[in-house]
Amino acid sequence: MDHEYVISLIENNTRIDGRNFNDYRDIKIETGISKNADGSARCIIGDTEVIVGIKMDIGQPYPDSADEGSIVVGAELLPLSNPEFEPGPPGTQAIELARIIDRGIRESKAVSFKKLCIKKGEKCWMVFIDVYTINDDGNLIDAGALATLAALNGARFHKLEDDKINYNEYSNDKIKLEVVPITCTFGKINGKIILDPNSKEEKVLDARLSIATSNGKIYALQKGGDKGFTMEEINHMIDTAIHKEKELKRLIKVI
Amino acid sequence: METQNENILVKPREIVVPGQVLANGIDYLPNDGTYRDKNDIVSSKLGLVNIDGRVLKVVSLTGSYQPKENDVVIGRIADMGFSGWYVDIGSAHQANLSIRDVVDFIDRGADLARYYDFDDLLVAKIVKITRFKNVDITMKAQGLRKLKGGKIIEITPTKVPRVIGKQGSMISMIKDHSKCNIIVGQNGRVWIQGDNVADEILATKAIMKIEEASHVDGLTNKIKELLEEGRKNA
Amino acid sequence: MLEKRTDGRKFEELRKIEAKVGIIKRANGSAMFKIGDTIAIAAVYGPRELHPRFLQNPEKGVLRCIYDMTTFSVSERKKPGPNRRSTEISLVTEKALLPVLDLSMYPTSVIDVFIEIIQANSGTRCAGITAASMALAHAGIPMKDLVSAVSVGKVGGRIMVDLNKDEEDFKEFGGATDIPIAYIPRNGEFTLLQLDGEIHKEELIKALEIGREACKIIHKEQQKALKEIYKEIE
Numbered sequence: 001m002d003h004e005y006v007i008s009l010i011e012n013n014t015r016i017d018g019r020n021f022n023d024y025r026d027i028k029i030e031t032g033i034s035k036n037a038d039g040s041a042r043c044i045i046g047d048t049e050v051i052v053g054i055k056m057d058i059g060q061p062y063p064d065s066a067d068e069g070s071i072v073v074g075a076e077l078l079p080l081s082n083p084e085f086e087p088g089p090p091g092t093q094a095i096e097l098a099r100i101i102d103r104g105i106r107e108s109k110a111v112s113f114k115k116l117c118i119k120k121g122e123k124c125w126m127v128f129i130d131v132y133t134i135n136d137d138g139n140l141i142d143a144g145a146l147a148t149l150a151a152l153n154g155a156r157f158h159k160l161e162d163d164k165i166n167y168n169e170y171s172n173d174k175i176k177l178e179v180v181p182i183t184c185t186f187g188k189i190n191g192k193i194i195l196d197p198n199s200k201e202e203k204v205l206d207a208r209l210s211i212a213t214s215n216g217k218i219y220a221l222q223k224g225g226d227k228g229f230t231m232e233e234i235n236h237m238i239d240t241a242i243h244k245e246k247e248l249k250r251l252i253k254v255i
Numbered sequence: 256m257e258t259q260n261e262n263i264l265v266k267p268r269e270i271v272v273p274g275q276v277l278a279n280g281i282d283y284l285p286n287d288g289t290y291r292d293k294n295d296i297v298s299s300k301l302g303l304v305n306i307d308g309r310v311l312k313v314v315s316l317t318g319s320y321q322p323k324e325n326d327v328v329i330g331r332i333a334d335m336g337f338s339g340w341y342v343d344i345g346s347a348h349q350a351n352l353s354i355r356d357v358v359d360f361i362d363r364g365a366d367l368a369r370y371y372d373f374d375d376l377l378v379a380k381i382v383k384i385t386r387f388k389n390v391d392i393t394m395k396a397q398g399l400r401k402l403k404g405g406k407i408i409e410i411t412p413t414k415v416p417r418v419i420g421k422q423g424s425m426i427s428m429i430k431d432h433s434k435c436n437i438i439v440g441q442n443g444r445v446w447i448q449g450d451n452v453a454d455e456i457l458a459t460k461a462i463m464k465i466e467e468a469s470h471v472d473g474l475t476n477k478i479k480e481l482l483e484e485g486r487k488n489a
Numbered sequence: 490m491l492e493k494r495t496d497g498r499k500f501e502e503l504r505k506i507e508a509k510v511g512i513i514k515r516a517n518g519s520a521m522f523k524i525g526d527t528i529a530i531a532a533v534y535g536p537r538e539l540h541p542r543f544l545q546n547p548e549k550g551v552l553r554c555i556y557d558m559t560t561f562s563v564s565e566r567k568k569p570g571p572n573r574r575s576t577e578i579s580l581v582t583e584k585a586l587l588p589v590l591d592l593s594m595y596p597t598s599v600i601d602v603f604i605e606i607i608q609a610n611s612g613t614r615c616a617g618i619t620a621a622s623m624a625l626a627h628a629g630i631p632m633k634d635l636v637s638a639v640s641v642g643k644v645g646g647r648i649m650v651d652l653n654k655d656e657e658d659f660k661e662f663g664g665a666t667d668i669p670i671a672y673i674p675r676n677g678e679f680t681l682l683q684l685d686g687e688i689h690k691e692e693l694i695k696a697l698e699i700g701r702e703a704c705k706i707i708h709k710e711q712q713k714a715l716k717e718i719y720k721e722i723e
Contacts (some may be wrong), residue, residue, distance in 0.1 A: 005455075008455075051607065135514055272635065288631065300629060
């Protein structure tokens with residue numbers, strides 16, 4: 001109901017929570033939030049909360065990458081996090097969220113797939129990354145991506161006995177992030193670009209762009225929304241993302 | 256000597272929970288948010304105890320809008336039928352607005368959209384709630400009208416009395432300082448219209464502050480300070 | 490017979506409890522309940538419009554409970570989504586909560602209760618019901634009382650309360666009999682009662698008796714958590 005209010009504020013260069021156009025809300029990251037997970041984290045951006053848990057399993061390498069393991073990213077938009085989310089299997093929004101997060105990790109090689117190899121051509125570790133939304137106040141993408149990095153950072157491997165997982169013991173192996181790709185999501189409202197849209201702003205966005213970067217390199221892009229961006233706008237958002245990346249990177253203390 | 260007070264187990268404005276015993280015996284009467292269980296009067300809600308003579312009530316501090324007859328609400332036209340409109344008032348069901356409750360004379364086959372179109376905002380009054388919880392609203396009373404311009408913000412319905420204040424004192428103070436037109440719907444929707452955005456933001460801040468701290472004492476002074484600060488900076 | 494518990498607790502002793510209300514801002518009501526290493530969160534939305542329409546009950550509201558576990562809440566990764574076990578737990582959860590609710594106030598509407606298990610170490614359905622109870626109260630839904638739940642059981646011949654995972658999986662001295670219960674202190678009724686194992690009547694009665702006392706302790710924690718949300722704002 002407050003769509004017009006949000007838009008009129010943006011036109012006056014303010015945001016409903018008083019932030020600048022290039023500001024994130026307060027970000028908090030907590031790790032080890034679920035003991036049975038091999039790695040886990042909670043990321044809170046403003047009032048948005050997302051949790052991620054990692055579980056390793058044994059799988060077969062894909063034929064074209066016999067000496068590599070892989071990641072499998074799933075996301076669920078839990079109905080408890082937003083009155084508009086309905087129970088049921090992941091819909092397009094959940095699938096898009098999972099694939100954006102996957103792309104950032106995969107393309108930046110944040111996790112070394114070669115280190116996930118157990119026996120070339122036969123066995124490898126599959127890193128299952130499951131993203132759950134707990135409270136949706138906008139920008140699930142950036143919260144999900146940060147929680148994923150925090151959960152992967154130092155995630156542990158169980159001991160293998162006769163090529164079977166011993167769920168009672170961990171080995172000394174841990175996942176070490178080779179790269180820390182930071183995802184920044186922008187929205188466009190009436191021609192103005194804002195970073196980290198909250199849920200009220202998301203409702204009136206004309207377009208949205210998520211950018212995953214690390215040290216000046218761009219690893220993933222995803223445009224959403226019904227309208228488009230101009231060349232200048234894209235330029236501006238990438239510059240901002242590259243700049244913000246340095247700040248946000250500090251939230252992940254690589255082990 | 257036995258006094259009435261021995262049977263009451265809570266203080267006024269104490270926070271109570273469902274299942275909590277508020278009083279024993281027959282001296283007190285259960286009202287909203289309470290029920291009688293043999294010798295006890297028990298709270299059925301999470302909220303503040305209200306002791307009015309012998310009547311015990313528990314006022315909710317949380318929860319979605321429960322329509323009541325005579326409530327003035329802000330609604331949005333959601334759909335149109337043959338003889339009226341369906342209006343979203345933020346409760347479990349849409350309210351019914353019959354054409355008879357808008358104008359006295361209407362041509363057969365008239366286009367309802369001429370009066371109210373999709374997404375129009377109205378200040379309406381609940382006239383009747385049927386046994387099956389159907390809500391009928393009317394536009395035929397003083398002060399009711401279609402809203403033009405302005406902005407809507409939403410607050411928790413249970414906080415509305417605090418935003419209005421005793422005899423409207425709180426909302427008057429906000430209107431004076433912010434210089435905005437403000438209509439507070441019992442359904443938690445608040446319409447604000449000012450000459451500029453800064454004034455509207457000031458009014459919004461004050462109202463949202465009340466929502467956050469509605470049960471706190473000395474709130475009136477805190478809001479007054481907020482408004483005076485805001486006026487200085489404007 | 491089992492001499493001591495794996496974690497050194499007394500047979501009638503509960504694991505450490507932590508309860509918090511209002512953890513999910515978008516929900517009408519929400520709560521977290523942690524007992525030992527089991528963590529459950531619950532959110533309530535409603536009363537709200539129920540779709541599809543054929544599910545609506547013109548006489549009273551519908552309570553819809555969905556219990557779900559995250560893939561990483563358990564030792565061996567659980568496939569995401571509902572399974573037969575979670576479907577059954579959703580049903581018994583609904584039956585455990587219904588007795589304290591008066592849904593005739595909300596015809597054709599639905600009250601949605603979503604429970605998510607973040608970390609599992611036995612007693613998850615009970616933790617879910619306990620959290621859901623607090624979330625319903627927080628949502629302003631009138632309730633006769635809060636519902637408190639805990640698992641009791643017979644492990645290695647001993648009757649005990651609040652089984653942990655090792656106890657649930659115990660194989661010696663006759664193994665483990667798991668008895669999840671939910672209890673309403675106000676009227677002394679059990680609203681969840683399941684049993685999985687082998688037990689004599691006298692042992693079962695003893696288990697229910699210590700379970701009832703354990704539920705009363707949990708009940709106090711639930712009440713405390715509900716009242717605490719208002720203390721924080723002050």
